[in-house]
Every structure is written in C-alpha cells, then in structure tokens.
Amino acid sequence: MQNLPFGAFVVSGCMIVYVIFLGFASYSPTFVPENTYGVYHAIVGKLPKMYQQSETKENISGDTDTSNELEPWDKCVLPKYDVWDDQIIPYVNPDRNPIKDCDTSFKPFTALKNSSWSIVNKNKNLECKARCHSRKSDRANKIGNWSFTPGSVDCEFLEAVCSEDKKEVYGYLHSQVIPKPPIEKPNINTTGLMQFDVFVILLDSLSYSQGKRSLPRTLSYFTNHMDGVIFPYMNKIGENSRPNGVPIWFGKSLEKVDRSLFDEKLIPPDWSHKYFCNTFKDNETSLFSEFHDYGYRTFLAEDWAEGTMNWPNCVGFDKPPIDHFMRLPFQNAYERRNQGAAITQKHLKGGKLCRQTHNTLLDYMGQFTDAYPDQKKFGWMWAIDLGHNSENGFTHADKDFHNYLIKHRKQLENSFVFILGDHGLRFGDVRNTFIGALDVNNPFTGVSIPRILRRTTDILSIMSENAKNIQSHFDTRATILDIMKYQSARSFAETEPYQIPGEKGHSYIRKQPSTPRNCRTMPVPLEYCICQFNKTKIATNTANAEAIGKALALAVNAQIEDGNFADKCIKMEWEKTISLLEYEHKFRGATLYRVTAEMKEPSKAQFRASVKIVDGNIKVLGMVERSNKYGKTADCIKSEHHRPYCYCKNQKN
Ligand SMILES: *[C@@H]1O[C@H](CO)[C@@H](O)[C@H](O)[C@H]1NC(C)=O
Numbered sequence: 118m119q120n121l122p123f124g125a126f127v128v129s130g131c132m133i134v135y136v137i138f139l140g141f142a143s144y145s146p147t148f149v150p151e152n153t154y155g156v157y158h159a160i161v162g163k164l165p166k167m168y169q170q171s172e173t174k175e176n177i178s179g180d181t182d183t184s185n186e187l188e189p190w191d192k193c194v195l196p197k198y199d200v201w202d203d204q205i206i207p208y209v210n211p212d213r214n215p216i217k218d219c220d221t222s223f224k225p226f227t228a229l230k231n232s233s234w235s236i237v238n239k240n241k242n243l244e245c246k247a248r249c250h251s252r253k254s255d256r257a258n259k260i261g262n263w264s265f266t267p268g269s270v271d272c273e274f275l276e277a278v279c280s281e282d283k284k285e286v287y288g289y290l291h292s293q294v295i296p297k298p299p300i301e302k303p304n305i306n307t308t309g310l311m312q313f314d315v316f317v318i319l320l321d322s323l324s325y326s327q328g329k330r331s332l333p334r335t336l337s338y339f340t341n342h343m344d345g346v347i348f349p350y351m352n353k354i355g356e357n358s359r360p361n362g363v364p365i366w367f368g369k370s371l372e373k374v375d376r377s378l379f380d381e382k383l384i385p386p387d388w389s390h391k392y393f394c395n396t397f398k399d400n401e402t403s404l405f406s407e408f409h410d411y412g413y414r415t416f417l418a419e420d421w422a423e424g425t426m427n428w429p430n431c432v433g434f435d436k437p438p439i440d441h442f443m444r445l446p447f448q449n450a451y452e453r454r455n456q457g458a459a460i461t462q463k464h465l466k467g468g469k470l471c472r473q474t475h476n477t478l479l480d481y482m483g484q485f486t487d488a489y490p491d492q493k494k495f496g497w498m499w500a501i502d503l504g505h506n507s508e509n510g511f512t513h514a515d516k517d518f519h520n521y522l523i524k525h526r527k528q529l530e531n532s533f534v535f536i537l538g539d540h541g542l543r544f545g546d547v548r549n550t551f552i553g554a555l556d557v558n559n560p561f562t563g564v565s566i567p568r569i570l571r572r573t574t575d576i577l578s579i580m581s582e583n584a585k586n587i588q589s590h591f592d593t594r595a596t597i598l599d600i601m602k603y604q605s606a607r608s609f610a611e612t613e614p615y616q617i618p619g620e621k622g623h624s625y626i627r628k629q630p631s632t633p634r635n636c637r638t639m640p641v642p643l644e645y646c647i648c649q650f651n652k653t654k655i656a657t658n659t660a661n662a663e664a665i666g667k668a669l670a671l672a673v674n675a676q677i678e679d680g681n682f683a684d685k686c687i688k689m690e691w692e693k694t695i696s697l698l699e700y701e702h703k704f705r706g707a708t709l710y711r712v713t714a715e716m717k718e719p720s721k722a723q724f725r726a727s728v729k730i731v732d733g734n735i736k737v738l739g740m741v742e743r744s745n746k747y748g749k750t751a752d753c754i755k756s757e758h759h760r761p762y763c764y765c766k767n768q769k770n
C-alpha cells in the first residue's frame with residue numbers, strides 16, 4: 118500500500134462518508150448502557166418531494182459535446198493508505214482483553230458427547246442435572262424437563278446445572294450437531310456438479326483495516342496456508358447489519374439508492390421495511406434454501422438472540438429453512454427471561470470462564486464442519502458480540518479463529534472459506550479519523566478456495582485482479598451463487614464474466630465485466646461510497662454556509678412532517694454551521710458540499726448531509742444523518758427511521 122500524505126487527506130476530508138456516530142442499530146438492548154446512542158435505522162423510502170430530483174431529466178447531458186470527459190463519479194479513486202497510520206495508533210489497544218483474568222484451569226463439570234451427557238468433574242458432592250432446549254419460535258424455546266441421570270439426549274442444545282450443598286455453582290450450555298439423514302433427492306439434479314462445502318465466518322463490524330490490525334494470526338494463516346485472497350475495497354451497501362446481511366442471503370436491497378446527484382431516478386429498496394419486518398421469510402429464496410435445493414446441509418449460528426432477521430420486532434422465520442440453527446435455542450436460553458436458569462445466563466459473563474459467545478459459535482461451527490463426511494455443507498456463523506462496540510474487540514479472539522482454521526484444516530482445504538465483515542465499526546471517536554471514517558463503509562472480505570482449484574484453475578489470479586477493484590456485498594452473493602450453481606457445472610474452469618439473472622453483483626471467482634466499477638455503476642448508496650474525492654474546508658461563517666445549514670434543518674423538519682410526528686417533535690432551527698467541505702470537482706455544473714450543522718437549543722442536534730448547489734438552488738442529497746447522540750431525547754416516538762430527527766416536545770423521562 119502506498120502512503121499518501123495523510124494530513125492533506127484529513128484536512129481536506131477526502132471522502133463521501135456519511136459519518137454516523139449515533140445509531141445503535143441492529144443491536145441488543147443489553148448492550149445499551151446508560152451511555153445510550155438511541156436507536157437508528159437506515160433510512161428507506163423516498164425523500165419528501167421538494168428534495169427529490171426531478172425524474173424527467175433523462176439524457177440531461179445532451180450526449181453531444183462536453184460530456185465526453187469522464188465525470189468525477191465515473192471513476193473510482195480507491196483509498197490507499199497505511200492501516201497503521203499515526204492517527205489510528207491512539208485508538209489501538211492490543212492489550213484489551215475482556216477475559217484476561219479468566220480461569221484457564223477451569224474445565225466444564227459436564228460433557229455432551231455423541232448424544233449422551235455425563236458428569237466429568239470428580240467432586241462427589243456435586244449434584245448435576247441437564248435439560249434440552251430446542252426452538253419453539255424465534256423468541257421462545259421448547260424446554261425439556263430436568264434429567265438427573267446422565268445418559269442419552271436427543272437435542273443439539275443442552276443446559277447443565279450443578280449444585281453443591283444445595284447451592285447452584287455451575288451452569289453451562291453444551292451444543293452438538295446431530296446429523297440428519299442424507300437428502301435423498303435434492304430438488305435440483307446435482308449429478309455432474311463439482312460441489313464443495315462453503316463456510317462463512319462473518320464478524321460483525323470488522324473492517325478491512327481493522328482486520329489487518331486485529332487478526333494477524335488468523336490472516337497470516339488464511340493468506341499463507343490457505344492462499345486466501347483479501348479484497349481491500351469492499352463497499353458496504355447498507356447502514357448496519359441487516360441491510361448488508363439480507364442482500365447477501367436473499368439478494369434483496371433494504372435501502373434506497375439515491376441517484377439524484379446524477380440526475381437519475383432514485384432506486385427504491387427491493388423490500389420495504391414493512392414487508393421485511395411483518396412477513397415470515399420462510400418462502401423467500403435464500404442462500405440457505407437454495408443450497409438445500411442443491412443437496413447441501415445448512416447451518417446458521419449467531420450470538421445474539423434478536424439476530425439479523427428479528428431486531429427489534431420483526432418476525433423473521435416461522436420455520437427456519439436451516440438444518441442447524443444455533444441462535445434460537447442457544448441464545449434464547451442464554452439471554453431471555455425464564456429460558457435458561459439464572460446461573461446459566463451468567464456463565465459467559467464476567468470473564469471468569471475463558472469462553473465467550475464467539476467460542477460457542479466456533480464450537481458448534483466446528484461440530485458442523487466435522488459432521489456429514491458424505492454430504493455437502495453450507496455453514497454461516499455471524500459473531501456479533503466481539504467487535505460491535507469497540508475498535509479493540511477482536512484482538513484477543515484472533516487465536517480462536519486461527520484455532521478453528523487449524524483444527525479443521527482437512528475439511529477446510531476442500532472448501533470455500535469466506536471471512537467477512539458486514540460493515541465497519543460504527544461507534545466512537547475513531548470515526549473522526551480518516552481510517553475510522555473509511556472503515557465503517559469498508560467491511561473485511563477474504564476468500565480461500567479449495568486447494569485443488571488453486572492449481573487447476575485461474576481463480577486465484579482472477580480473484581487477485583478483482584481484488585484491485587471496488588466490490589460490494591452483492592458481488593460476494595453472486596460469487597456464492599456461482600459456486601453453488603454455475604461454476605460447479607463447469608468444473609470451476611469458466612473465466613468469462615457472467616450476469617446471473619436477477620442479480621445485482623458479479624462473481625469475483627471469474628472475470629468481472631469491463632464496465633468501470635464505481636458507485637454510479639454499482640448498487641452502492643453514494644453515502645457509503647469508498648471512492649475518494651478531494652474536498653476543501655471552507656469558511657462556516659458565510660451567508661452560503663448559513664443557507665446550506667438552513668436547508669439541512671428544513672430537510673430534517675420535512676422528514677418529521679412526512680412521518681406525521683410534528684405534534685410530538687420540535688421544529689429544528691439552524692443555529693450554526695459547524696463544518697463545510699467543498700468538493701473540488703463540479704458535478705454537472707453543481708457544486709457539492711458536505712455539511713455539518715447544529716440546531717438551536719434545546720435540541721443542540723447536529724446533522725450532516727451532502728448538499729448540491731446548482732443555479733443558486735440548494736438541494737440536500739440522500740440521507741441526512743444525525744451526527745451527535747440523541748440518547749433518550751426522541752423516546753416519544755418509536756419509528757427508528759425518524760428518531761434521529763426528533764427532539765420530543767415533552768422531555769418527561
Ligand atoms: C437517451 O438517449 C439515447 C441515445 O441517445 C436514446 O436511445 C434514448 O431514447 C434517450 N432517452 C430519452 C428518455 O430521451
């Protein structure tokens with residue numbers, strides 16, 4: 118990586134990044150302490166009319182003379198930087214380890230092996246019992262009766278509790294994979310397909326640069342021993358976890374793509390929030406259902422009971438189309454009231470046990486990796502807890518992922534292995550740095566292909582070429598579909614680009630189309646675009662800066678009115694413009710700005726957005742973001758979409 122002059126970048130603030138410090142999106146309330154960020158939900162749907170670009174102006178550039186010159190959006194200057202730049206150093210603490218005082222000599226008192234539970238602790242005074250947990254619904258378990266005699270059990274998740282002198286001293290959740298009988302006749306005729314297992318390790322909030330800093334052992338093993346290729350220029354496609362995960366699983370976007378900067382139509386989301394949230398997704402085609410059609414056994418493990426599909430009140434799956442599903446029985450037992458015993462619900466907290474929830478996922482994923490020697494497998498683990506709130510959340514777990522890769526190296530050698538982030542770290546002051554601001558939009562992506570294909574195909578060299586370009590999660594999805602359906606029928610020897618019908622991305626285990634890859638040609642909302650643009654800081658005490666700041670306030674008020682919350686929330690009034698960056702390039706005669714403005718008392722709310730001025734008219738582009746915390750000040754309304762814009766008239770609580 119080449120080092121660019123950083124100071125210059127920082128001062129001129131060189132990217133389009135909608136920095137959102139707020140947003141406690143897609144996360145469990147248990148992680149929202151007093152220091153709450155409030156709930157943020159990515160904004161979906163149309164802007165009020167007055168902020169929409171006219172949709173009739175097609176062929177606006179006339180296609181005749183001047184426009185032969187490439188517009189700034191038609192290329193993508195990728196961010197090249199040092200992941201260990203000075204500015205990031207103050208935020209990096211390799212010593213952070215929430216379980217540094219854990220008891221390394223501790224051994225579980227009970228064991229679950231081969232569908233049989235046993236007491237393995239020698240203490241004669243221990244009285245142990247165990248019970249099964251299985252999924253009843255997305256929010257409750259079917260809980261078996263306690264059994265006091267060790268022996269056979271027929272469930273994948275077993276809770277064990279031991280007491281000594283009538284006092285409970287031990288609670289533990291065991292897992293095992295109980296293989297299902299072979300899929301006799303897959304829905305798709307798989308004869309003649311070259312099929313490989315596919316495993317995905319998704320680490321929530323892991324960015325490219327953070328991966329480089331935090332997971333040296335895992336990545337050294339992954340790139341050296343497993344010939345894994347890392348894609349440094351992955352662009353997220355949604356604000357938080359769900360609008361990044363759901364597009365990979367289902368191929369559907371959950372956020373609009375605002376194209377008004379190009380005088381193009383807004384691309385609405387494929388699924389509205391309402392549809393996503395209120396309708397069971399069992400019958401939607403997903404990677405899980407499709408892999409099953411291709412004869413695969415499927416697996417999903419998440420370490421947060423609400424999960425990507427449910428938070429905060431969405432229905433998710435009725436009957437998950439997944440053979441081995443860890444989240445519900447396990448996390449329900451661990452997190453939800455009256456599901457697990459009190460002592461069980463404490464056992465992974467407090468750092469006494471050298472085990473955290475990501476270890477439980479890796480255990481179960483390992484059991485799945487070892488299972489089904491005669492069947493194909495698609496496994497996906499999504500570890501939310503480690504990195505969601507901290508720049509330094511992953512470091513101590515590096516060895517755990519490394520160990521998983523080593524322990525299962527025989528199976529993984531014959532598999533596609535993806536290490537992914539969904540987005541980067543969304544919280545904290547680190548986002549004020551160039552790297553932190555980039556990270557949030559630049560999730561980690563690394564791919565290792567089966568050993569045999571490394572020699573017999575061109576995939577490695579093709580992937581290395583594709584890794585020099587900007588990619589999006591839609592391309593990762595296309596890649597997984599390619600593995601499932603297309604390359605598998607061609608012995609993975611096909612190199613020419615292929616447009617998978619109905620898909621928005623292009624597989625990167627083959628050449629991608631030669632059309633320029635940038636945030637105009639790809640389905641990436643501009644607010645997340647990692648392509649670089651030069652910007653200059655300009656004065657904030659001018660009439661222009663004031664007018665731009667006021668336009669921002671107007672846009673926020675329009676959102677509130679649009680949601681019919683004007684009776685509950687105050688009308689925002691511009692107080693001052695805090696920062697104003699002007700893009701060096703003109704965009705079709707428009708000057709583009711990035712503005713942050715503060716509203717008058719009592720809200721003191723700060724908002725940020727991109728704004729364009731053309732012929733003296735100010736237009737706010739895309740999403741307006743809240744850039745300071747709003748805490749409980751918006752509690753009078755429930756809409757996740759509108760809360761960042763709201764300061765309640767009634768601040769009772
Ligand atoms: C835009 O221009 C292209 C080629 O010049 C033409 O085929 C197309 O019909 C035009 N579209 C509109 C809406 O005028």
Ligand SMILES: *[C@@H]1O[C@H](CO)[C@@H](O)[C@H](O)[C@H]1NC(C)=O
Nearest residue numbers: 230231232233234268269270
């Ligand atoms: C697992 O249990 C079954 C039946 O309980 C037994 O037949 C089998 O030998 C056991 N396998 C191993 C590896 O212990």
Ligand SMILES: *[C@@H]1O[C@H](CO)[C@@H](O)[C@H](O)[C@H]1NC(C)=O
Nearest residue numbers: 248249259260261262263264
């Ligand atoms: C659990 O115990 C209750 C009461 O003894 C009994 O009615 C029930 O059938 C038992 N459930 C199972 C699954 O054995």
Ligand SMILES: *[C@@H]1O[C@H](CO)[C@@H](O)[C@H](O)[C@H]1NC(C)=O
Nearest residue numbers: 302303305306307308309310
């Ligand atoms: C599956 O495909 C193979 C090869 O393409 C063909 O020989 C076989 O008859 C097909 N089987 C069925 C059940 O259609």
Ligand SMILES: *[C@@H]1O[C@H](CO)[C@@H](O)[C@H](O)[C@H]1NC(C)=O
Nearest residue numbers: 396397398399400434435436
């Ligand atoms: C899915 O489709 C089946 C068959 O059409 C139907 O019985 C079932 O109710 C559907 N499930 C959901 C959750 O919509």
Ligand SMILES: *[C@@H]1O[C@H](CO)[C@@H](O)[C@H](O)[C@H]1NC(C)=O
Nearest residue numbers: 193194649650651652701702
């Ligand atoms: C940004 O400015 C620098 C220095 O003036 C220049 O070298 C570079 O090409 C510019 N980058 C873009 C994307 O215009």
